[in-house]
């Protein structure tokens with residue numbers, strides 16, 4: 001977002017810059033650029049310049065501040081090296097998202113001795129129910145606020161689909177995918193460095209169905225599936241419903257799944273598949289580097305293991321580049337890529353997809369027996385939205401919103417939660433993982449918070465092994481408001497009362 005004139009007017013003039021240390025002899029120019037950098041840094045600190053904002057061009061800033069172009073360039077370079085600004089080629093300098101670095105990051109779990117079946121957890125259904133109940137502040141489920149989606153445009157397209165071709169309402173969708181939608185999806189993956197043919201795709205009812213079919217395609221009841229820990233609780237429910245066992249692999253909030261621990265587990269146990277969220281992992285927000293994804297793929301080949309990749313947050317990156325999915329390295333079809341439009345465009349339409357690689361025929365057949373097909377009207381609505389354009393613009397808008405919200409949530413959590421709280425630093429998506437001090441029991445906190453009409457997602461939901469008793473995942477996909485700040489303060493007070 002370019003800086004609006006009103007904001008530019010609020011940039012302090014040189015005379016109001018924070019005082020710099022007294023200049024050494026001949027160091028006037030040094031002081032000037034450092035002072036300019038400090039003043040911009042404090043505007044970023046106070047939120048006047050927000051993550052994603054474009055700062056004035058070098059020339060414009062030089063005119064505004066009555067300094068030379070080289071002074072501005074030096075100041076911008078200094079802020080870049082401090083991590084406050086990023087230069088985008090042919091576009092300018094932008095404020096970079098900086099999640100509070102003073103808070104330590106959550107710790108990594110220890111490996112598991114043996115695979116386990118998943119216990120039934122009534123809490124999962126409760127968290128999902130509260131996510132849509134307007135009486136609750138929905139910190140629990142990872143659902144962005146509905147105001148962040150282009151609902152009116154989607155509604156118009158949905159209406160037009162029925163009007164233009166009413167026969168779509170009277171026909172079964174028997175094919176794996178509505179071709180124009182599959183073409184749009186494969187075109188977008190190509191842009192992200194992952195060539196996928198449109199006829200390799202099966203369109204599903206949300207990512208949830210894609211994951212369900214993929215698990216069924218590569219396992220049978222009693223088999224063991226390796227997962228990151230902590231991991232998305234929905235997959236644990238699905239694994240439970242299919243009679244599979246889980247082996248949790250330690251996952252770092254900074255680098256993603258620990259590849260050494262995974263290798264060790266594959267040597268020791270008979271694992272039949274891996275479930276992994278390599279980009280903006282839920283709940284940690286971690287994104288694996290390209291090098292780590294490549295190594296992970298080599299490990300899959302070495303142990304002849306299929307991987308179910310959940311890429312649902314891949315489009316919600318805060319850096320310039322969309323992370324490549326693990327599928328980009330897949331040369332022999334062992335990665336089943338799953339995703340949907342639920343976090344980016346229209347959760348209510350429940351349109352997702354799977355690129356199952358060598359398991360295509362199996363997934364097609366399972367899709368057929370599961371729900372026959374995904375409603376054509378819904379597939380065409382999304383295809384029209386993608387075709388008519390505006391999706392990239394919309395994605396840019398929500399990425400900025402999520403990034404800004406994560407920033408505000410992080411700061412408020414550090415203000416209100418007990419001292420010693422550790423926080424993840426996601427570079428995409430919209431969830432935060434908080435590790436509170438060991439004395440806090442988040443299951444109890446969850447029940448106490450419900451009495452204040454605040455729903456949360458307690459840590460134990462994200463594991464089958466009684467872990468994360470003092471952890472919480474926070475949904476930050478909610479526009480900032482006084483009510484959010486108040487709810488965070490209440491949560492913090494309830495947590496402090498336990499200590």
Ligand SMILES: Cc1ncc(COP(=O)(O)O)c(C=O)c1O
Pocket residue numbers: 142205206207208209232234277282310312339340341342347350351352
């Ligand atoms: C990691 C992950 N995968 C899958 C899903 C389910 O996606 P969908 O709503 O498209 O079924 C979610 C929803 O929260 C999720 O967080």
